[in-house]
Amino acid sequence: MTQANIDYGSRQAVGLVAGREISTRMRSKAFRVFTGLMMALMIIGVLIVKLISGMSSGPDATIGVTAQTAGLAAPVTATAKGIGENIATRQVASEADGNKQITDGKLDALLVGTGSDVQVVVKKELDRKLQTVFDSFAGQQALNNQIHKLGGDPGQVATQVGQAKATVKPLEPPYPYDVAQLVLGAAAGVLIYLVMMMNAQAIAQGVVEEKQSRVVELLLATVKPWQMLFGKILGIGALGLAQMVLIGAAAVIPAALTGLLPSVGAAAGTVVWLVVWFVLGFLAYALVFAGLGALVSRQEDIGQVISLPLMLLIAGYVVGISVLPSNPGSRFVEILSIIPTFSPTLMPMRIGMGGVPVWEIVLALVLLVAFIPGLLWLSARIYRNAIVRTGTKVRFRDALRAA
Structure with a gap:
């Protein structure tokens, strides 16, 4: 068999697994209700903000x-x-x-x-x-x-007093943050956090569900472990991206029509960066959650194995939403937003608020992209060695050592 045939077969297998994940998730009532509810909340939130801003004018x-x-x-x-x-x-x-x-x-x-x-x-x-x-x-x-x-x-005297001002000499020119930009950045952080957390956890839950029901043994008879892993991540990730776009559109379109956005260009730029950071962030966290999910065979044990990466995901969101709206130029958040574990949630928020140096965005992207191959190797090894081992929890060291 030629290399081309092997590549085609692999792509076909990954595509079949991805299609199965998409169709399964789209039939889920919880997925549809969550997406519809979030879209409705976004629209209502925009209308409330518009109403409040109109009342306060x-x-x-x-x-x-x-x-x-x-x-x-x-x-x-x-x-x-x-x-x-x-x-x-x-x-x-x-x-x-x-x-x-x-x-x-x-x-x-x-x-x-x-x-x-x-x-x-x-x-x-x-x-x-x-x-x-x-x-x-x-x-x-x-x-x-x-x-x-x-x-x-x-x-x-009043004129002279009114004109008298202290001369301020900043070492660095301040960035003129706009209230609408701050709201846009915070909304971007909330959106990417919710969609990433929901879909990344769905990866782990799906792995355990297939392992617990032994469906995985039937699937592995026709596809390889890495094809299953990639197909699952690709399918759920594509659906998560579509979900994020729909929810984001439910906020951006009404905000643009009501004049709440600072500019259409700023909103479009934020949306593009949101997609970039979601794709990279979801891939990183999905790899971790899939590998760790393969270690257990019961749904009730998932929380134990994914607690650490889940805490890192939540921590980035909490720091961003609590610090950035009141202090957009926080040095602490600037540093965290470059670290790969926190950049998927923090950097989109900072970009939406504006004033982020280009070199910081590039550095954060390079570090996250460089981080993914290591996670890929680690997750694929754990998944391959632990996915068919049912019963008791597989120890992390054993999953790494297994042939």
């Missing part, structure tokens, strides 16, 4: 002013803006009309008096944030009065 409070205090509207708004508050002002017909609007809930507060001092009317009590605004404004008014008494110009 308005003013934090509305302040009424009378004809006598109308001159205070612009300076009190500027004072609020200076301390991070967004207030709107509206002139009322009279103080009595303003009091009625406060009672009806149309105004949060009313500025009254002659305009030379700060007097505020509220329904019951003044909100803490508004209290800070009015206290700051009252302090500014008192300072202006003192400047007047000394013969100065309060407007000129």
Whole structure:
């Protein structure tokens, strides 16, 4: 038999095993329900974020002013803006009309008096944030009065004070992180983690199920162990990739249509990198889970053998989702995202958030790709030597030593 015939036969065997895995998984109700549920949650999440962002775009409070205090509207708004508050002002017909609007809930507060001092009317009590605004404004008014008494110009003083700023000289130029980019990166991390974890564990569970039911003995009569291993990983991996694309599309398309994405180009780039890291990350973890799954013959023993790689997968996700949204430039996460065990979950999150140097992405990819051949040799050896040994758990050392 020629080499070409052997290669064709191997490809055909791997393809048959992969097709069997795909058809089996697609018939699974749990798989379909999980995919549909995640797509629905993504769409609902985008709509909720859009709703919240739309609600938060308005003013934090509305302040009424009378004809006598109308001159205070612009300076009190500027004072609020200076301390991070967004207030709107509206002139009322009279103080009595303003009091009625406060009672009806149309105004949060009313500025009254002659305009030379700060007097505020509220329904019951003044909100803490508004209290800070009015206290700051009252302090500014008192300072202006003192400047007047000394013969100065309060407007000129305020201009000079507003223009006075400290000169900052960063050693490295900061990256302007955008809130939408942070959300995009976090969503990418959640998506790749969930799909990787679910499908990588499915590899181990499938191996044990076939071993426990002795189906594997029938399959090995027609295909080789490595063909079974590759076929299983290829089939479940292809279905996992399709699943991730569907769930991702359920988030990206509504986000693009509602204007939540920073740009279509940024979203497209994140999706491409998400696919790259899923393929490499899934391959690495699937090899480990398949090899370790072959060591046991009962479903209840799976947790014992895959606990370590599962913890590494979870750890990368937890670190990323807890640290990166509040500190995108974390040095600790930068280092972890280059290590092959953590890069499949952390690097897509960092890429989605932006500001990742190209050399870090390239280094992480090179290390992960270089890591896979070793996992391939190790997993194939364990799988080949342990897959037909039923009954008690096969020790790791015995699986490596067996001929």
